[in-house]
Amino acid sequence: GAGVSQSPSNKVTEKGKDVELRCDPISGHTALYWYRQRLGQGLEFLIYFQGNSAPDKSGLPSDRFSAERTGESVSTLTIQRTQQEDSAVYLCASSLVYASTGELFFGEGSRLTVL
Amino acid sequence: KNEVEQSPQNLTAQEGEFITINCSYSVGISALHWLQQHPGGGIVSLFMLSSGKKKHGRLIATINIQEKHSSLHITASHPRDSAVYICAVRFRIYSGGGADGLTFGKGTHLIIQP
Numbered sequence: 001g002a003g004v005s006q007s008p009s010n011k012v013t014e015k016g017k018d019v020e021l022r023c024d025p026i027s028g029h030t031a032l033y034w035y036r037q038r039l040g041q042g043l044e045f046l047i048y049f050q051g052n053s054a055p056d057k058s059g060l061p062s063d064r065f066s067a068e069r070t071g072e073s074v075s076t077l078t079i080q081r082t083q084q085e086d087s088a089v090y091l092c093a094s095s096l097v098y099a100s101t102g103e104l105f106f107g108e109g110s111r112l113t114v115l
Numbered sequence: 116k117n118e119v120e121q122s123p124q125n126l127t128a129q130e131g132e133f134i135t136i137n138c139s140y141s142v143g144i145s146a147l148h149w150l151q152q153h154p155g156g157g158i159v160s161l162f163m164l165s166s167g168k169k170k171h172g173r174l175i176a177t178i179n180i181q182e183k184h185s186s187l188h189i190t191a192s193h194p195r196d197s198a199v200y201i202c203a204v205r206f207r208i209y210s211g212g213g214a215d216g217l218t219f220g221k222g223t224h225l226i227i228q229p
Contacts, residue, residue, distance in 0.1 A: 041221075
């Protein structure tokens with residue numbers, strides 16, 4: 001596609017429910033990143049993918065968070081048993097090659113509100 | 116721990132003023148990004164630097180590798196420049212306790228008044 005696409009753009013859920021957030025990177029971009037931004041806070045790195053592999057998942061806040069990527073394309077961030085502290089904007093970005101000096105392209109984010 | 120510090124945190128200026136936003140970091144880097152985040156939340160990449168200076172329209176970004184410092188300048192500022200400007204750094208050796216990735220500054224909230 002023309003840019004990084006994220007869905008849903010807004011999600012309101014009840015505490016304890018599971019949510020899935022989707023990121024569709026720019027075609028051909030091998031690197032994909034997930035970030036979280038709480039209200040009034042800076043960006044918090046969660047996880048990155050090189051192709052379909054996530055070499056290090058230690059940035060994920062808890063074991064309720066998981067992410068996968070298939071076909072070196074779409075990625076899904078899943079939050080199980082959501083808590084109110086999970087409320088944030090979840091941003092996805094992609095770049096042509098990981099750890100290169102290339103530009104990052106961000107999606108518009110998925111705003112998650114846990115009631 | 117590798118750190119990125121931005122200053123000022125908040126900046127309000129009048130239309131037409133020359134704006135400077137600073138970013139300092141603790142150890143050697145392979146790349147530094149300047150990002151712009153508008154009130155709606157979308158983030159746009161402005162520059163990626165590893166040395167020297169880049170210019171795009173009214174925006175100029177410079178980096179001094181020896182001093183571990185980068186600046187973002189806006190000439191002839193306009194109300195539409197109002198946004199949060201974020202410095203993000205890729206350290207050569209990441210020691211933040213997590214995966215190798217970008218370390219973000221907390222952002223500079225810029226307001227340009229007409």
